Amino acid sequence: MAEAAGVSVSTVSHVVNNTGARIGQDARERVRRAIEDLGYRPNAMAKNLVKGASRFLGLVADAIASTPFAGQIIHGAQDEAWQHGYVLLVANTEGNQGAEASAISMMLEHKVRGILYSTWYHRAIDLPAGLAEADTVLVNCYSTGHPVPAVVPDESTGGRDATQMLVDQGHQRIAFLNTRTPSPARDGRLAGYRQALQSAGLPFDPSLVAEVQPDQEGGYAAVDHILATRATGVFCHNDRVAMGLYDGLRDRDLHVPTDVSVVGFDNQEVIAAHLHPTLSTVALPHYELGRRGVRVLLGLDVIERPGPLAVACPCVPRNSITRPSRV
Amino acid sequence: MAEAAGVSVSTVSHVVNNTGARIGQDARERVRRAIEDLGYRPNAMAKNLVKGASRFLGLVADAIASTPFAGQIIHGAQDEAWQHGYVLLVANTEGNQGAEASAISMMLEHKVRGILYSTWYHRAIDLPAGLAEADTVLVNCYSTGHPVPAVVPDESTGGRDATQMLVDQGHQRIAFLNTRTPSPARDGRLAGYRQALQSAGLPFDPSLVAEVQPDQEGGYAAVDHILATRATGVFCHNDRVAMGLYDGLRDRDLHVPTDVSVVGFDNQEVIAAHLHPTLSTVALPHYELGRRGVRVLLGLDVIERPGPLAVACPCVPRNSITRPSRV
DNA sequence: CTGAAAGCGCTAACAA
DNA sequence: TTGTTAGCGCTTTCAG
Numbered sequence: 290m291a292e293a294a295g296v297s298v299s300t301v302s303h304v305v306n307n308t309g310a311r312i313g314q315d316a317r318e319r320v321r322r323a324i325e326d327l328g329y330r331p332n333a334m335a336k337n338l339v340k341g342a343s344r345f346l347g348l349v350a351d352a353i354a355s356t357p358f359a360g361q362i363i364h365g366a367q368d369e370a371w372q373h374g375y376v377l378l379v380a381n382t383e384g385n386q387g388a389e390a391s392a393i394s395m396m397l398e399h400k401v402r403g404i405l406y407s408t409w410y411h412r413a414i415d416l417p418a419g420l421a422e423a424d425t426v427l428v429n430c431y432s433t434g435h436p437v438p439a440v441v442p443d444e445s446t447g448g449r450d451a452t453q454m455l456v457d458q459g460h461q462r463i464a465f466l467n468t469r470t471p472s473p474a475r476d477g478r479l480a481g482y483r484q485a486l487q488s489a490g491l492p493f494d495p496s497l498v499a500e501v502q503p504d505q506e507g508g509y510a511a512v513d514h515i516l517a518t519r520a521t522g523v524f525c526h527n528d529r530v531a532m533g534l535y536d537g538l539r540d541r542d543l544h545v546p547t548d549v550s551v552v553g554f555d556n557q558e559v560i561a562a563h564l565h566p567t568l569s570t571v572a573l574p575h576y577e578l579g580r581r582g583v584r585v586l587l588g589l590d591v592i593e594r595p596g597p598l599a600v601a602c603p604c605v606p607r608n609s610i611t612r613p614s615r616v
Numbered sequence: 617m618a619e620a621a622g623v624s625v626s627t628v629s630h631v632v633n634n635t636g637a638r639i640g641q642d643a644r645e646r647v648r649r650a651i652e653d654l655g656y657r658p659n660a661m662a663k664n665l666v667k668g669a670s671r672f673l674g675l676v677a678d679a680i681a682s683t684p685f686a687g688q689i690i691h692g693a694q695d696e697a698w699q700h701g702y703v704l705l706v707a708n709t710e711g712n713q714g715a716e717a718s719a720i721s722m723m724l725e726h727k728v729r730g731i732l733y734s735t736w737y738h739r740a741i742d743l744p745a746g747l748a749e750a751d752t753v754l755v756n757c758y759s760t761g762h763p764v765p766a767v768v769p770d771e772s773t774g775g776r777d778a779t780q781m782l783v784d785q786g787h788q789r790i791a792f793l794n795t796r797t798p799s800p801a802r803d804g805r806l807a808g809y810r811q812a813l814q815s816a817g818l819p820f821d822p823s824l825v826a827e828v829q830p831d832q833e834g835g836y837a838a839v840d841h842i843l844a845t846r847a848t849g850v851f852c853h854n855d856r857v858a859m860g861l862y863d864g865l866r867d868r869d870l871h872v873p874t875d876v877s878v879v880g881f882d883n884q885e886v887i888a889a890h891l892h893p894t895l896s897t898v899a900l901p902h903y904e905l906g907r908r909g910v911r912v913l914l915g916l917d918v919i920e921r922p923g924p925l926a927v928a929c930p931c932v933p934r935n936s937i938t939r940p941s942r943v
Numbered sequence: 944c945t946g947a948a949a950g951c952g953c954t955a956a957c958a959a
Numbered sequence: 960t961t962g963t964t965a966g967c968g969c970t971t972t973c974a975g
Contacts, residue, residue, distance in 0.1 A: 637960080638961095640960055
């Protein structure tokens with residue numbers, strides 16, 4: 290800035306960062322005024338250069354866009370990073386290998402403190418080359434090869450809690466409309482479903498679980514099957530399936546929850562909070578995933594046990610569940 | 617890096633950036649090998665320092681999260697920025713004044729090339745202090761005070777096109793379920809609605825336009841009113857209202873589109889593409905907004921006329937419109 | 944209390 | 960074809 294303030298650079302540095310250095314009132318004042326007048330801003334890059342470390346955190350995502358709530362990961366990461374004085378460098382790679390590689394090396398060149406690598410749906414990944422060069426944590430995904438710290442949703446506890454909401458109301462025949470796509474979500478939620486049944490002393494009846502396309506169409510198409518099972522409650526793999534199920538049920542003049550109780554998964558606001566009746570569901574903790582991701586990156590949280598850190602999926606009870614009219 | 621390669625820094629600089637400088641094969645090779653061995657990465661911050669300009673673009677958003685598609689703005693901005701060698705610094709402020717101010721000054725300190733300031737719904741804003749210090753473009757909002765470049769959706773053309781889809785199928789009594797929230801969207805879409813009627817030679821009947829809460833509940837509650845108007849087609853302020861309307865109609869055993877044709881706005885994928893029947897709508901061009909925002913920021917696009925640059929809202933015809941059964 | 948000087952990693956003349 | 964040198968804007972000893 291300016292020794293237009295009539296002092297040396299080091300003096301300026303001291304007052305700007307107010308280090309412990311004892312600086313006289315007059316000098317201090319002169320600097321303040323010069324800052325004011327010149328509209329001076331310290332140059333963060335020069336600062337980082339000399340400090341040898343930046344305040345950047347990289348976030349590379351395979352799809353900021355594809356799914357409505359994926360943005361929540363960024364949001365959570367950003368909030369937590371910010372709180373610790375870090376700034377997020379965001380790169381979207383749309384799954385493109387080349388983009389991914391150049392995003393990562395750009396981050397490395399900016400000497401980021403670390404990199405968060407996130408996917409829009411929970412899955413196993415092959416660790417992109419380059420990530421090894423930096424502190425990395427995986428968000429919403431995990432590496433089967435190298436043991437890289439990872440943060441993922443706790444699918445099975447989520448599945449258990451979803452089922453439990455039905456059990457709590459006295460349902461005994463509970464169907465599960467799972468996805469047909471192989472994934473941690475499919476396996477985890479199924480495990481949770483079985484767990485809830487078991488702890489309730491209910492038998493596991495394979496005919497009660499069906500695999501469908503994980504969207505409205507899948508739920509809609511499954512109505513007849515559900516009706517045939519004479520289930521009184523249905524746990525849907527996600528809110529979209531539940532929405533399709535609502536539609537199908539209504540087409541047969543059946544009513545949620547009086548005829549059939551329904552519970553979803555994901556807590557996709559636009560849907561769950563506004564269906565008729567509003568949908569009880571279990572939330573995918575995207576915001577929390579992002580937040581925890583930076584916490585483990587910064588060493589604020591420690592992953593105790595081997596394997597990914599499982600983040601709880603909170604229940605969001607609404608109005609799609611009631612006691613069964615028959616048993 | 618290393619004169620461990622046995623050459624001078626400037627030689628390294630030349631081969632890394634391959635400037636036109638003629639460098640001998642041996643030296644070139646030695647540098648390459650040293651880069652390889654040392655895992656050398658040029659320090660972007662040092663480079664920026666000496667160049668006096670960074671390759672950063674700032675994006676401050678009032679809510680990355682709140683609305684599902686807001687993330688698309690980031691996505692579009694990121695893609696376009698990336699393409700021109702810029703990196704996005706993202707900050708979410710959740711509307712918080714303090715966060716906003718510190719986000720902006722952090723960006724200024726990093727000597728960003730410019731700042732994109734975006735809001736999650738189209739509206740007028742007061743320009744945050746500090747933005748004046750940088751090249752700024754407003755995205756999805758505009759300043760009434762200072763004439764800052766802005767990029768917004770073309771609400772009125774969107775409203776016209778939405779209505780036109782109904783007109784094209786021969787509808788003559790077209791209702792409009794507008795939002796009651798004062799906003800550019802409300803005014804623009806209404807203007808477009810009137811424009812379409814007029815150019816079709818249809819009268820504007822104020823009793824055909826109602827203002828509702830802009831979500832599913834609003835659409836649901838408006839069914840009786842719609843029925844009373846004997847409209848054959850309904851233009852809904854957004855897809856959520858349309859979804860509510862679907863629900864209400866079905867409760868009265870009425871069918872879309874045979875009994876009533878419906879068109880939405882926003883093109884909120886989760887909803888519009890999966891309703892029964894799928895919803896014809898007009899898309900809010902969030903991705904494009906972000907993209908154009910960086911283009912005007914970088915001077916690649918020029919805003920000719922005064923006022924915000926209006927980005928087209930494309931029609932997305934699906935299956936909720938048919939010819940009216942009665943006129 | 945304050946300033947001089949070295950140096951962070953790099954680029955850009957300019958010499959050699 | 961390659962090396963030397965002077966900074967970019969800042970922090971940080973170390974002297975005064």
